[in-house]
Amino acid sequence: MVEYNELIFEMSRQGRIGSSLPESDVDKVDLHDKLPAHLIRDMPAELPEVSELQLIRHYTALSNKNHGIDNGFYPLGSCTMKYNPKINEDVARFEGFSRIHPYQPVETVQGALKLLHELQEDLAEVTGMDAVTLQPSAGAQGEWTGLMMVKAYFEQKGEKRIKVLVPDSAHGTNPASATVAGFKTVTIPSNEDGLVDLAELKKHVGHDTAALMLTNPNTLGLFEKDIVDIAKVVHEAGGLLYYDGANANAILGKTTPGNMGFDIVHLNLHKTFTTPHGGGGPGAGPVGVKEKLIPYLPVPRIEKENDQYVLNSHHPLSIGRVKGYYGNFGILVRAYTYIRTMGPVGLRQVSESAVLHANYLRKKLEPYFESPYSQYCKHEFVLSGSRQKKLGVRTLDMAKRLLDFGYHPPTIYFPLNVEECMMIEPTETESKETMDAFAEAMIQIAKEVEENPDVVLEAPHTTIIGRLDEVQAARQPILRYSKEE
Amino acid sequence: MTSTYRYLPDTKQDQEEMLALLTISSVDELFEDVPKEIRLDGELNIPNAVPEPLLVKKMHQLSSQNKHANHYPIFLGAGTYDHYIPSVVNHVISRSEFYTAYTPYQPEISQGELQAIFEFQTMVCELTGMDVANSSMYDGPTSLAEAASLAITSTRRSKVIVSKSVHPESRAILNTVSGGLEYTVEEAALDGDITDLEKLQEQMDQDTAAVIVQYPNFFGSIEDLTKIKTISEEKGALFIVSANPLALALLEAPGKLGADIVIGDMQPLGIPMSFGGPHCGYFAVKKKMMRKVPGRIVGQTTDDQGKRGFVLTLQAREQHIRRDKASSNICSNQALNALASAVCMASLGKEGIRQMAQLNIEKADYMAKCLQKKGFNVKNKAPFFNEFIVEFPLPVKEVNGKLLEAGMIGGFDLGNDYRLENEMLIAVTEQRTKEEIDQFVKVLEAMKNG
Numbered sequence: 001m002v003e004y005n006e007l008i009f010e011m012s013r014q015g016r017i018g019s020s021l022p023e024s025d026v027d028k029v030d031l032h033d034k035l036p037a038h039l040i041r042d043m044p045a046e047l048p049e050v051s052e053l054q055l056i057r058h059y060t061a062l063s064n065k066n067h068g069i070d071n072g073f074y075p076l077g078s079c080t081m082k083y084n085p086k087i088n089e090d091v092a093r094f095e096g097f098s099r100i101h102p103y104q105p106v107e108t109v110q111g112a113l114k115l116l117h118e119l120q121e122d123l124a125e126v127t128g129m130d131a132v133t134l135q136p137s138a139g140a141q142g143e144w145t146g147l148m149m150v151k152a153y154f155e156q157k158g159e160k161r162i163k164v165l166v167p168d169s170a171h172g173t174n175p176a177s178a179t180v181a182g183f184k185t186v187t188i189p190s191n192e193d194g195l196v197d198l199a200e201l202k203k204h205v206g207h208d209t210a211a212l213m214l215t216n217p218n219t220l221g222l223f224e225k226d227i228v229d230i231a232k233v234v235h236e237a238g239g240l241l242y243y244d245g246a247n248a249n250a251i252l253g254k255t256t257p258g259n260m261g262f263d264i265v266h267l268n269l270h271k272t273f274t275t276p277h278g279g280g281g282p283g284a285g286p287v288g289v290k291e292k293l294i295p296y297l298p299v300p301r302i303e304k305e306n307d308q309y310v311l312n313s314h315h316p317l318s319i320g321r322v323k324g325y326y327g328n329f330g331i332l333v334r335a336y337t338y339i340r341t342m343g344p345v346g347l348r349q350v351s352e353s354a355v356l357h358a359n360y361l362r363k364k365l366e367p368y369f370e371s372p373y374s375q376y377c378k379h380e381f382v383l384s385g386s387r388q389k390k391l392g393v394r395t396l397d398m399a400k401r402l403l404d405f406g407y408h409p410p411t412i413y414f415p416l417n418v419e420e421c422m423m424i425e426p427t428e429t430e431s432k433e434t435m436d437a438f439a440e441a442m443i444q445i446a447k448e449v450e451e452n453p454d455v456v457l458e459a460p461h462t463t464i465i466g467r468l469d470e471v472q473a474a475r476q477p478i479l480r481y482s483k484e485e
Numbered sequence: 486m487t488s489t490y491r492y493l494p495d496t497k498q499d500q501e502e503m504l505a506l507l508t509i510s511s512v513d514e515l516f517e518d519v520p521k522e523i524r525l526d527g528e529l530n531i532p533n534a535v536p537e538p539l540l541v542k543k544m545h546q547l548s549s550q551n552k553h554a555n556h557y558p559i560f561l562g563a564g565t566y567d568h569y570i571p572s573v574v575n576h577v578i579s580r581s582e583f584y585t586a587y588t589p590y591q592p593e594i595s596q597g598e599l600q601a602i603f604e605f606q607t608m609v610c611e612l613t614g615m616d617v618a619n620s621s622m623y624d625g626p627t628s629l630a631e632a633a634s635l636a637i638t639s640t641r642r643s644k645v646i647v648s649k650s651v652h653p654e655s656r657a658i659l660n661t662v663s664g665g666l667e668y669t670v671e672e673a674a675l676d677g678d679i680t681d682l683e684k685l686q687e688q689m690d691q692d693t694a695a696v697i698v699q700y701p702n703f704f705g706s707i708e709d710l711t712k713i714k715t716i717s718e719e720k721g722a723l724f725i726v727s728a729n730p731l732a733l734a735l736l737e738a739p740g741k742l743g744a745d746i747v748i749g750d751m752q753p754l755g756i757p758m759s760f761g762g763p764h765c766g767y768f769a770v771k772k773k774m775m776r777k778v779p780g781r782i783v784g785q786t787t788d789d790q791g792k793r794g795f796v797l798t799l800q801a802r803e804q805h806i807r808r809d810k811a812s813s814n815i816c817s818n819q820a821l822n823a824l825a826s827a828v829c830m831a832s833l834g835k836e837g838i839r840q841m842a843q844l845n846i847e848k849a850d851y852m853a854k855c856l857q858k859k860g861f862n863v864k865n866k867a868p869f870f871n872e873f874i875v876e877f878p879l880p881v882k883e884v885n886g887k888l889l890e891a892g893m894i895g896g897f898d899l900g901n902d903y904r905l906e907n908e909m910l911i912a913v914t915e916q917r918t919k920e921e922i923d924q925f926v927k928v929l930e931a932m933k934n935g
């Protein structure tokens with residue numbers, strides 16, 4: 001294949017255009033009659049000038065340099081790279097969904113509000129919560145929204161609680177969200193089984209504990225067996241339990257955060273509920289809460305009054321708005337479509353398959369890589385590259401070698417508490433053949449590390465570009481194209 | 486549990502083989518560490534699965550309960566606009582190499598996404614007149630709040646001043662966000678349809694981290710950024726401008742007028758209204774603040790052969806490295822919509838975007854003049870872009886009811902957020918034809934006379 005390495009700005013030629021707008025059918029306006037000269041632009045923005053075909057070829061060439069789920073296996077742990085159904089894409093583009101304005105009179109958008117209201121109810125059921133807001137745009141924003149509710153709840157009760165506890169295996173957004181919500185983060189070390197150390201937890205829980213943020217199954221893929229006791233410890237100290245449900249793919253129809261004792265949950269619809277990641281977004285991070293936190297939910301809330309769906313902002317204790325309008329509607333439409341496709345039995349099977357797949361793949365790889373925990377995993381598992389590291393090959397090298405086999409590598413170096421971590425999540429939508437082939441590639445790499453480490457150290461060999469110099473990128477940042485260069 | 490679901494590939498034999506390797510007899514054994522008392526017994530109480538053909542039908546029925554802009558010419562704006570989206574946009578973002586990829590953590594197999602975002606960053610810099618733009622934020626309002634928080638942390642001051650002519654939702658979100666980080670938000674008063682500069686000057690003090698205005702503002706009016714820059718600079722405050730990127734095709738770039746941070750929403754360029762989301766925030770700064778920007782940034786570098794390539798860079802700012810010390814908690818953003826707006830900007834091109842902005846100005850100007858001729862009061866004193874305020878002798882709700890009967894969606898009621906009774910904010914984009922505008926005016930005239 002001919003290598004493509006052109007920026008759209010480099011192919012731009014003065015006088016070309018890629019679109020056609022109508023002539024004005026009203027009177028001309030000279031901007032200089034309207035505005036003072038200093039507010040009128042004299043240097044046009046240097047946007048590219050390309051024909052429509054050039055534009056399409058450019059982006060098609062770029063897409064060919066990108067790996068998505070539709071290209072091949074993508075076992076990126078903690079990200080739930082499952083199949084993104086096509087019907088969801090079609091439905092979100094229906095003109096009755098994509099061409100409506102958020103400020104239209106509610107009578108003219110009853111279909112949209114009905115969908116949102118039903119989705120709220122479905123997600124409340126899936127999480128075992130009493131009410132749900134669909135406003136947050138992503139997991140991190142969901143976390144922060146939840147923590148702002150925690151804050152408001154304690155303020156209302158007149159209690160000053162400033163600490164949020166997070167395990168050392170927690171996703172980076174957990175402590176970051178706690179900071180943005182104005183809390184201090186306290187890190188709780190995991191025990192050698194990869195679980196929350198109850199004794200350590202007890203040491204840190206106290207009258208200043210606002211909440212414990214937990215992922216369950218945790219980011220090592222292990223179910224926190226002591227969850228009921230954990231919840232009790234936190235609740236007895238007057239704190240709340242926050243469930244990071246970014247990866248809920250193991251619990252659908254099996255258990256709920258509500259049953260486990262959690263008070264607040266966020267979900268990443270762009271993981272468990274199949275909405276595409278889009279190369280980094282947009283997603284959606286709905287938040288569910290138990291009854292006692294309902295008054296603090298963001299406004300406007302989508303409610304049903306008699307037979308009408310309405311937007312209600314009259315909730316005086318609400319934390320307010322967290323995002324423009326009502327959430328990432330187009331994403332919510334996709335998740336709704338998915339839930340309707342699967343139904344209750346289907347969703348339970350999703351989790352059962354996801355868990356079976358992860359355990360199967362782990363079992364196949366265990367002879368070749370350090371597998372730090374013996375408990376059955378849930379939808380994902382971690383391996384350590386420590387054995388290979390002793391031979392001079394790091395997890396990063398093995399990840400790069402996987403690229404040569406056409407796979408997206410697992411998540412690496414996360415969670416932080418596992419040395420040379422590889423976090424693998426096959427998901428339920430992959431076939432056994434795919435997992436078998438992936439396992440073979442991994443096993444081959446493990447053998448290469450022993451017999452011919454250079455082939456791993458110098459990987460990737462087959463990609464369109466080699467390893468990139470990230471240090472140079474950060475030291476001498478080039479963050480935009482400039483003509484002078 | 487052998488499956489009849491099209492997204493689940495396991496056959497009975499597959500399952501048996503997997504279970505056999507694990508030396509267990511059923512999947513239930515894998516869930517035995519879930520304590521019995523918290524397991525669900527029975528199925529989730531949600532509707533049963535619907536086969537694809539029936540589901541498509543059902544979703545069509547649901548969507549047809551909404552009145553949409555293809556059937557109802559729409560005069561609503563207020564932050565979300567009905568602009569033409571070139572066909573190429575949907576084709577490009579429908580390529581699943583783009584939309585089914587995660588954040589580009591592995592640059593060797595993500596060069597397409599990375600380069601497209603690098604180009605997006607460049608286009609945002611061009612429009613805003615800034616040095617550095619990130620790869621996107623959730624939306625305009627949350628970008629604004631992040632900009633305010635950045636101003637607080639980087640100046641170590643305790644309050645921001647936001648003009649009342651900034652979108653009410655942006656101000657509402659800023660209030661929520663400031664509650665978390667515990668800083669003060671003061672509003673600057675209005676002088677009619679623009680910020681009251683005298684009062685702003687009085688409000689400024691040594692605690693002021695930033696002044697925030699919108700360009701064009703919520704009422705469509707074009708604030709004089711030069712004057713506001715002078716006021717904020719006097720007290721050493723940062724100047725934050727929330728700008729409509731389409732308007733920037735013709736208006737002087739905020740970066741040239743002294744803005745320290747420019748933020749906003751790319752929705753007008755290539756992103757459907759979609760009931761308010763997903764849209765796409767942007768965030769741009771001058772070089773000196775480069776290492777404080779929230780979110781992902783793509784940078785250019787070279788590979789081991791010296792070949793040009795792109796990577797996520799300056800990651801030391803971000804949550805996955807800095808955890809509770811990160812400059813923001815943002816992780817996922819709106820990458821696919823950033824791509825959509827990049828494609829739209831490339832399609833319009835240097836000339837097309839100016840033409841589109843010009844059409845907006847002319848259509849709005851035409852409609853305002855028509856309304857004035859019929860005796861309606863257009864309230865903007867400052868020049869406006871594609872939106873303006875009109876006063877009617879009737880409540881806006883009634884006016885909009887009549888317009889709906891005539892097959893149109895009317896403007897935004899300023900009665901709620903601004904207590905401006907009987908005043909409507911009308912947006913006129915290039916999508917509105919002269920005929921549609923005339924029709925609107927006719928309905929109003931009939932109402933007035935009848």
Ligand SMILES: Cc1ncc(COP(=O)(O)O)c(C=O)c1O
Pocket residue numbers: 078079138139140141171173174215219244246247268283285815816817
């Ligand atoms: C466990 C966990 N929590 C939180 C997040 C943050 O979600 P988002 O990227 O949608 O903000 C992620 C995703 O990266 C995650 O895996």
